[in-house]
Amino acid sequence: MIEVYLVPTANGQKVAILLEELGLPYVAHRIVRTVGDTPTNDYLKLNPMGKYPTLVDPDTNDEPLAIFETLAIAHYLVEKTGQLLPEKQKERVAAHIWAALAASDLTPAMATQYFLTLRAETDVSEATDWVLNEIARFLAAIDARLGDAPYLAGDVYSYADVLMFPLMATSVQRLDGGCAAYANVTRWVEVVGARAAVQKGMAVAG
Numbered sequence: 001m002i003e004v005y006l007v008p009t010a011n012g013q014k015v016a017i018l019l020e021e022l023g024l025p026y027v028a029h030r031i032v033r034t035v036g037d038t039p040t041n042d043y044l045k046l047n048p049m050g051k052y053p054t055l056v057d058p059d060t061n062d063e064p065l066a067i068f069e070t071l072a073i074a075h076y077l078v079e080k081t082g083q084l085l086p087e088k089q090k091e092r093v094a095a096h097i098w099a100a101l102a103a104s105d106l107t108p109a110m111a112t113q114y115f116l117t118l119r120a121e122t123d124v125s126e127a128t129d130w131v132l133n134e135i136a137r138f139l140a141a142i143d144a145r146l147g148d149a150p151y152l153a154g155d156v157y158s159y160a161d162v163l164m165f166p167l168m169a170t171s172v173q174r175l176d177g178g179c180a181a182y183a184n185v186t187r188w189v190e191v192v193g194a195r196a197a198v199q200k201g202m203a204v205a206g
């Protein structure tokens with residue numbers, strides 16, 4: 001059975017929601033750690049960065065696979081099942097684009113915002129202003145996209161929505177006003193957040 005090692009952050013939530021949506025049986029190891037904890041050597045064999053999440057799948061064509069990087073885990077799971085990947089090429093490409101934006105742009109920006117506003121002990125106001133401006137650019141682009149289509153890929157719910165949801169539901173809530181200024185994002189959060197699999201995944205990694 002699939003095993004997933006996660007901490008209760010947006011990346012862990014993304015993978016837990018995916019597993020729930022795809023109906024794959026899994027065991028979640030919810031790791032409790034504090035800042036500065038070092039990973040065990042056994043865990044570093046699965047994920048050389050010692051970060052979370054990591055997914056281990058014994059049910060492959062060959063040897064068991066250990067997969068890290070949330071976007072790579074998502075690609076693996078949707079390819080394995082053929083689900084949450086739109087049929088139409090235009091929508092499939094859109095899913096890849098918005099999934100990449102969630103993983104490569106908004107997630108690192110929110111992690112940087114977390115450090116600069118909650119952990120940094122020196123004056124980092126210039127860097128904070130820069131990252132908040134970047135986040136506002138991403139949120140405006142996502143809001144515009146969700147003004148043109150009900151879901152990020154287009155008319156169909158896809159893995160891009162899964163990778164974006166925990167960012168909007170948790171990380172972005174750290175900002176003044178959360179995502180309230182973004183009407184299309186707010187509508188989409190209500191729709192996606194009402195899905196049973198999304199609620200279950202959020203609870204597993206909450």
Ligand SMILES: N[C@@H](CCC(=O)N[C@@H](CS)C(=O)NCC(=O)O)C(=O)O
Binds near residue numbers: 068
């Ligand atoms: N690019 C990685 C980022 C993973 C990451 O930064 N995970 C955080 C939790 S969301 C973590 O493990 N932090 C603990 C640490 O850095 O030691 C991914 O997408 O999975």
